[in-house]
Amino acid sequence: MIIVGIDPGVSGAISILREGKVSMICDMPIMIDGTKSKRQINAAELANILIKENIGEDDKIILESVSAMPGQGVTGMFSFGQSFGVIKGVCAALKLPVILVRPVKWKKHFNLLNSEKDASRTKVIETYPYIASEIARKKDSNKADAILIAKYYFETQGN
Template sequence: MTIVGIDPGVSGAICVLRDGKITMICDMPIMIDGTKSKRQINAAELANILINQKLNFEDKVILESVSAMPGQGVTGMFSFGQSFGVIKGVCAALKLSLHLVRPVKWKKHFNLLNSEKDASRTKVIEMYPYIASEVSKKKDSNKADAILIAKYFYENLPK
C-alpha cells in the first residue's frame, strides 16, 4: 500500500511511503498569484505529482487537518484555508482516498507535543537516516512533518 502524507500550505510538503519506505519527498508546488507576488499552491502541478505516483483505490492520502491558530492574521488564515481546499479539491478530482489527521494525533504518537518545530526533523533523521540530507535544513521541517503524517497513518493501520 502507498500512503501519501501532506503537510498543507504554501510552505508545506508531500511525502510518499510505499510499504513504510520513503520513495518521494518534495516541497509543495507553488506559483505566484497576481501582481502582489503572493504565493499559492499550483494545483495542476500537485495533480501531476499525485498522478505520477500511480496511486490506486487502496492507496491513501493523509492530509494534516489544521485550524486557525491564535495570533494568525485574517489574510494568512484565508490563504491557508484556500491552500487546504485546493489540496482537498485535487484529491477529490483524482478520486483519491483522503483522510484527515489532526496535528495533536500524529505529534502525540511520536512524542512531539509541546516540542520545538525542529524536533520533527530530528525524529525523521533517527527513523530514516538515509534521507538525512533531504531534511538537513531548518526550513525542511515541512518535509519532516509530511513524513511523520504518513508514518503515523502507516503505523496505525489495522493489522
C-alpha cells in the same frame, strides 16, 4: 499500499511511503499569483506529482487538518484555508481518498507534543537515515512533518 502524507499550506510538503519506507519527499508545489505576487499552491503540479507517482484509489492521502492559530489574522487564515481546499479539490478530482489527521494526534504518537519545530526533523533522520540529506536544513521541518503524518497512519492504520 501507498501512503501520501501532506503538510498543507504554501510552505508545506508532500511525502510518499511505500511499504513503510520513504520513496519520495518534496516541497509543496507553488506558483505566484501574478496580480499580487502572493504564493499559492500550484494545483496542476500537485496533480502531476500524484499522477507521476501512480497514486490511485486504493492508496491513502493523509492530510493534516489544521485549524486557526492564535495571532494568524484573517488574511492568513483565508490563505491557508484556500490552500487546504486546493489540496482536497485535487484529490477529489483524482478520486483519491483523503483522511484528515489532527496535528495533536500524530505529534502525540511520536512524543513531539510541545516540542521544538525541528524535533520532527530529528525524529525522521533517526528513523530514515537514508533521507537525511533531503531534510538537512532547518526549513525542511515541513518535509519531516509530511513524513511523520504518513508514518503515523502507517503505524496506526496501515499495517
